[in-house]
Amino acid sequence: MLDHDTLAMIWFVLLGVLLIGYTILDGFDLGVGILHPIAKSDEQRRLMMNSIGPLWDGNEVWLVTFGGALFAAFPYAYATVFSAFYVAFMLLLFALIFRAVSLEFRSKTENPAWRRVWDFGFFASSFLAAFLFGVAGGNLMLGLPMSQNLTVHQTLLEQLSPYPLVIGALTVTLFTMHGAIFLYLKTEGDLQKQAEQWIWRAFGFFLVVYMLATMFTLIEVPRATHKFEEHPWLWIAPILNVLAIANIPRAMFRKQPAYAFASSCATIAALAFLFAAAIFPDLVPSTIDPAWSLTIYTARASAKTLDIMLLIALIGMPCVLTYTAVIYWVFRGKVKLERTSY
Amino acid sequence: MDVEVLSRLQFAGTIMFHYLFPPLTIGMGLVMVIIEGMWLKTGDVSWNHAARFWTRIFALNFALGIATGIVMEFEFGTNWAAYSRFVGDVFGSALAAEGIFAFFLESGFLAVLVFGWDRVGPKLHFFSTLMVFLGSCFSAIWIVVANSWQQTPAGYHVVDTEVNGVPGLRAEITDYWAMVFNPSSADRLIHTLIGAMILGGFFVCSISAYYLIRKRHELFARRCFTIGVVVAAIFSVASLISGHHQAQTVSRTQPAKLAAFEGHFKTGPGDLHLFGWPDAKTQQVKYGLAIPGMLSFLLYADSEEPVTGLDAFAPEDQPPVWLPFQSYHIMAGLGTFFILLSCVSLVLLRGGRIFRMRWLLWVFVFTVFGAFVANEAGWIAAETGRQPWVVYPSVQDGVSMPGLRTSEGLSESVRAEQVWWSIAMFGLIYTLLFGVWLYVLNDKIQHGPDEGASIARRTGSLREAAAALAGHSRSLLGSNHQREERR
Numbered sequence: 001m002l003d004h005d006t007l008a009m010i011w012f013v014l015l016g017v018l019l020i021g022y023t024i025l026d027g028f029d030l031g032v033g034i035l036h037p038i039a040k041s042d043e044q045r046r047l048m049m050n051s052i053g054p055l056w057d058g059n060e061v062w063l064v065t066f067g068g069a070l071f072a073a074f075p076y077a078y079a080t081v082f083s084a085f086y087v088a089f090m091l092l093l094f095a096l097i098f099r100a101v102s103l104e105f106r107s108k109t110e111n112p113a114w115r116r117v118w119d120f121g122f123f124a125s126s127f128l129a130a131f132l133f134g135v136a137g138g139n140l141m142l143g144l145p146m147s148q149n150l151t152v153h154q155t156l157l158e159q160l161s162p163y164p165l166v167i168g169a170l171t172v173t174l175f176t177m178h179g180a181i182f183l184y185l186k187t188e189g190d191l192q193k194q195a196e197q198w199i200w201r202a203f204g205f206f207l208v209v210y211m212l213a214t215m216f217t218l219i220e221v222p223r224a225t226h227k228f229e230e231h232p233w234l235w236i237a238p239i240l241n242v243l244a245i246a247n248i249p250r251a252m253f254r255k256q257p258a259y260a261f262a263s264s265c266a267t268i269a270a271l272a273f274l275f276a277a278a279i280f281p282d283l284v285p286s287t288i289d290p291a292w293s294l295t296i297y298t299a300r301a302s303a304k305t306l307d308i309m310l311l312i313a314l315i316g317m318p319c320v321l322t323y324t325a326v327i328y329w330v331f332r333g334k335v336k337l338e339r340t341s342y
Numbered sequence: 343m344d345v346e347v348l349s350r351l352q353f354a355g356t357i358m359f360h361y362l363f364p365p366l367t368i369g370m371g372l373v374m375v376i377i378e379g380m381w382l383k384t385g386d387v388s389w390n391h392a393a394r395f396w397t398r399i400f401a402l403n404f405a406l407g408i409a410t411g412i413v414m415e416f417e418f419g420t421n422w423a424a425y426s427r428f429v430g431d432v433f434g435s436a437l438a439a440e441g442i443f444a445f446f447l448e449s450g451f452l453a454v455l456v457f458g459w460d461r462v463g464p465k466l467h468f469f470s471t472l473m474v475f476l477g478s479c480f481s482a483i484w485i486v487v488a489n490s491w492q493q494t495p496a497g498y499h500v501v502d503t504e505v506n507g508v509p510g511l512r513a514e515i516t517d518y519w520a521m522v523f524n525p526s527s528a529d530r531l532i533h534t535l536i537g538a539m540i541l542g543g544f545f546v547c548s549i550s551a552y553y554l555i556r557k558r559h560e561l562f563a564r565r566c567f568t569i570g571v572v573v574a575a576i577f578s579v580a581s582l583i584s585g586h587h588q589a590q591t592v593s594r595t596q597p598a599k600l601a602a603f604e605g606h607f608k609t610g611p612g613d614l615h616l617f618g619w620p621d622a623k624t625q626q627v628k629y630g631l632a633i634p635g636m637l638s639f640l641l642y643a644d645s646e647e648p649v650t651g652l653d654a655f656a657p658e659d660q661p662p663v664w665l666p667f668q669s670y671h672i673m674a675g676l677g678t679f680f681i682l683l684s685c686v687s688l689v690l691l692r693g694g695r696i697f698r699m700r701w702l703l704w705v706f707v708f709t710v711f712g713a714f715v716a717n718e719a720g721w722i723a724a725e726t727g728r729q730p731w732v733v734y735p736s737v738q739d740g741v742s743m744p745g746l747r748t749s750e751g752l753s754e755s756v757r758a759e760q761v762w763w764s765i766a767m768f769g770l771i772y773t774l775l776f777g778v779w780l781y782v783l784n785d786k787i788q789h790g791p792d793e794g795a796s797i798a799r800r801t802g803s804l805r806e807a808a809a810a811l812a813g814h815s816r817s818l819l820g821s822n823h824q825r826e827e828r829r
Contacts, residue, residue: 054453057408061449065441067415072438075430075512076505082419082426083753089420090764093413094771100409101775104402108782148506151423151754292506299505301431302514309435316442323450330454330461340457 007306008296011073012280014313018069020272022062023133024178024265029056031179033099033126034172035198037119042112044191045119049103049342051186051335056103058327060096072309076150076299077283084144084152084284085136088159092132099125107342127172134171137275138164141221143285148292163220170206170213174271177202178264181248184257186335196252199260203248210245217278223285224278234277241270346749348761349421352768354725356413358718359772363407365717368482368535369542369573370400371475376569378468392562393471394459395791396546399783401456406779408449410772421761425732425751431514432498432521433488440484448477479535486534490527493728494595495736497521500743511744513733525595529588530724536581537720540680541713543574548710549787551703562791567706568691575684581677586640593641596734597650598659599727602666604637604649605630612637612649617671620663625653627667661729669722676716683709 002010029052039045052059071078082089098121106118139159144152180198187195217224228234244266251259279285283299286292300306343351374396381389415437418426426434454462454470462470491498495513497520503510515521547570553563592600605620605627606612614637618630635645652660683705690696696703728734735745 054457057405058446058449058453060408060412061441061445064412064415064445065438067419068434068438068441071415071418071426071430072434075434076427078419078430078434079423079426079753082416083421083423083755086420086753086756086760087763089416090767093416094767096412097409097771097775100405101778104405105778105782108785149508149754150427150505153755294505301434304515304518305431305435308515308518309438312435312439312442316439316446320442320446323446327450327453330458338457338460340459 002303002307002310004300004303004306005297007303007310008073008300010310011069011300011306012276012283012296014310015066015069015073016272016276018062018066019276020269022059022066023268023272025059025062026056027130027175027268028052028179028182029059030126030130031175031177031202032183033122033179034130034176035179035183036126037123038198039191040194042115043337044194045115046107046337046342047187047191047335048183049106049122050337051183053103053335053342054327054331057100058324060100069309069313073301073306074283074294074296074299075301077294080144080146080150080152080284080294080299081136081140084146084154085139085159087156088132088136092129095125095128095132097125098122099129103342130172130175131168134168135159135164137171138167140284141167141217141224141275141278143282143287143290143293145288146284146286146292146294147288150292150294163216166209166213166216169209170271173202173206173209174264174268177206177248178261178268181257181261181264185261188334199248199252207245221278224274227277227280237270237273237277241267241274244270343758345752345756345758345761348758348765349752349756350748352421352761352765353417355765355772356410356417356768358721359776360407360410360414361718361721362714363403363410364478364482365534365538365541366403366545366714367400367407368475368478368538369540370396370403370545371471371478371542372539373542373546373566373569373573374400374471375468375475376573377566378471380565382464382468388561389565390464391791391793392566395562395786396566397455397471398786399549401452402779402782402786404448404452406775409775413768421753421756422732422751423753423755425746427510428512428746428751429492429733431512432491432495435515436484436488436491436522440481440488444477444481444484446477447480448474451477482534482538483531486531487522487524487527489724490530491521491524492731492733493530493724494524494526495521495734495743495745496524496738498743499738499741513743516738526588526591529584529591533581533584533588533720536577536584537717539577540574540581541710541717543570543572543577543684544680544706544710544713546570547574547706548708551706552787553790554697555700555703555707559790559793564694564697567697571684571687571691574680575688578677578680578684582681585674585677590641593649596728598652598655598661599666601650601652601654602661602663602727603670603723605663605667606637606649606651607663608653609651610648611635611646612641614640615667615671617675618667620667622663659730661727666723666727669719669726673716673719673723676712676719679712680709680716 032048032052036045036048039048067078070081102118102122102125106115106122109115142161142163145154146152177199180195180202184192184195184199244263247263248260248267251257251263281295281297282293283296284294286294301309374393377389377396378393380386381393418433451470451473454467455474458467458470497515497517498513499516500511500513503512546566550563550567550570553559554567589600589603592603600606604612605615605618607620607625611634613632613634615627615630615632618627618632620627620630638647638649639645641647641649652663687696687702687706690699690702730747730749731745732748732751733746736743
């Protein structure tokens with residue numbers, strides 16, 4: 001059996017993998033939802049929904065598994081974070097419910113008013129979910145006012161301070177761009193031409209917010225920059241990040257959308273990595289007294305549980321990757337409206 | 343109301359709404375595996391239409407199951423932080439296993455099930471249906487194991503913890519398989535799955551019976567009704583056996599719960615109530631009808647054997663009585679009704695007599711509501727009967743382990759008005775969801791399964807059209823044959 005500290009470290013990395021998997025996969029379908037209202041016709045909206053139709057619920061399972069793994073591997077962090085973000089997470093839940101239902105029900109009848117309602121629901125819930133993930137991430141970067149007994153008393157308004165708002169804008173613009181590139185890959189004709197325009201616009205917005213967020217992070221989260229002094233190899237991540245971002249317009253100019261998509265995946269992965277590196281070894285930094293922060297060493301489950309879970313993950317993850325690959329293979333190619341479509 | 347009552351109400355409301363869907367999808371999964379298996383075996387295209395029809399309805403139920411299920415995972419952390427810290431080491435690992443082993447399997451293959459008809463071959467499609475069914479059973483396994491561990495904990499010890507100098511307690515696994523196969527896991531899992539199959543059977547019967555009454559899609563309806571009745575009959579009888587076995591386990595592992603189920607206030611020979619109105623104040627069951635000594639007889643095969651009553655427990659350790667008693671009796675009563683109805687119908691299926699008995703078909707149209715109620719009532723009994731504990735105290739290797747009271751599990755940082763607000767929102771959204779679910783379900787039922795010709799026209803594939811016509815006429819001939827035989 002591996003020692004307790006190594007197991008905690010492995011689980012921190014595995015949670016990072018789940019987080020990256022989730023943000024890359026659900027990132028594009030949240031982005032498609034955000035772009036949904038600017039589509040020109042009902043057919044285009046149906047095509048957009050069906051581009052993610054067979055994929056979105058599998059993508060959301062990454063979030064569910066991330067939650068379950070956090071609960072099991074770092075139960076104290078799960079308990080503190082979920083109760084600290086009570087209102088924000090309730091809103092997130094409502095958004096996720098509404099999103100699932102909007103997708104499922106929108107095209108069930110022809111009535112335009114019915115469809116308009118669910119169109120709005122699909123957009124608003126996708127936007128809200130993307131935004132709240134950023135807000136939660138931004139707050140964790142800043143740290144939470146966590147007292148000695150691991151509780152946080154903070155209202156939603158206090159959690160909507162400028163820095164988390166900027167990070168919320170970052171996730172929204174990033175996912176929108178990611179979703180637009182995905183749509184470009186999955187569509188053809190007029191819709192694809194529009195998706196190309198959306199990519200450029202979303203890229204512009206993202207670039208502005210990205211620079212703002214970078215500056216803000218340097219000012220607001222000095223801990224993050226100290227990490228780079230201690231571990232210079234971490235510089236790989238921001239360098240890769242910038243290269244990946246720069247490669248998106250390059251690939252689009254060269255009509256290589258698959259590279260653009262790979263680059264936006266890499267951008268998401270790099271940002272998630274930077275987030276993890278910035279808070280490590282904390283899971284919940286305390287702003288009241290840094291000594292009270294929940295670290296991977298204080299929040300962890302017992303060595304035995306972490307060990308069993310590692311075994312479960314080693315058996316389970318190859319299966320998961322296989323199904324995911326099979327599903328994406330079965331539903332490869334351009335999206336078309338069929339009789340089983342939404 | 344205080345945070346505890348509100349959080350319990352919120353959990354009860356959201357889990358009960360969620361629990362409308364998982365047993366339905368598990369049970370329907372079985373029926374769909376049978377129907378698609380029939381299609382593969384016979385090549386009769388009307389089986390294919392039946393499979394497609396149930397898949398559409400399945401997808402609708404499944405979407406609601408997922409959407410409402412994510413809520414549950416979040417609520418452990420949002421509303422029950424202290425509980426999460428206490429059980430995370432044990433409960434979290436089961437939940438994570440559910441995610442990795444069950445949810446990915448279900449959601450992945452569901453995509454093939456719903457959207458893959460024209461993209462994969464019939465065998466791979468059948469395999470996907472099987473995987474979705476298996477995945478939904480897996481998810482039941484892990485969540486019921488996690489719940490059972492809280493009722494009859496095993497394979498763990500409670501240790502002192504210290505974070506930031508603040509002392510606490512938590513349960514840690516010592517023996518994983520003892521935790522998984524704790525004393526009640528097998529009984530409760532089997533009973534839960536049986537309940538799901540009964541619901542699936544009656545759900546299919548309900549829609550089929552409606553078509554039979556309306557004289558629509560008759561071939562489809564007869565076939566599906568027959569499958570539904572057979573499934574319902576097998577599992578209704580099985581539920582009696584498993585329920586009896588489970589009651590014996592509960593009498594050993596959670597005697598206070600069994601006493602609450604039966605309104606058995608004082609230790610002594612136990613009567614079996616058919617119905618009644620337990621009154622905790624007077625410690626009596628009013629207006630009841632009981633078979634004297636029957637409870638003792640069922641548990642110990644001796645009507646004189648004393649059964650532990652609620653008086654054996656300190657007042658603060660006693661569960662409420664009225665709610666567990668009533669929900670338990672509603673479940674058991676409905677279960678008895680299911681056995682009678684499905685077994686009588688099984689006999690009437692011979693020669694198709696049942697298809698001419700409109701009143702009995704009407705009974706089937708509505709029995710599905712009873713099956714929903716029975717599944718819900720069973721869980722209400724299980725969960726209220728274990729109060730005041732969320733994790734039961736136990737003895738492990740001669741050492742007594744403290745339990746966790748429900749009142750000790752709350753989030754310290756959450757305030758009553760926040761819970762109020764979220765209950766109101768859940769109430770609103772779930773009411774809306776329920777309405778939309780019924781609306782779309784009705785829409786799909788009114789639309790009905792595709793008939794052979796129409797489906798072929800829409801896809802425009804010659805080969806499929808030919809196959810559809812051939813299958814269709816064959817099936818028409820088949821039913822003509824049957825009619826002649828009956829004459």
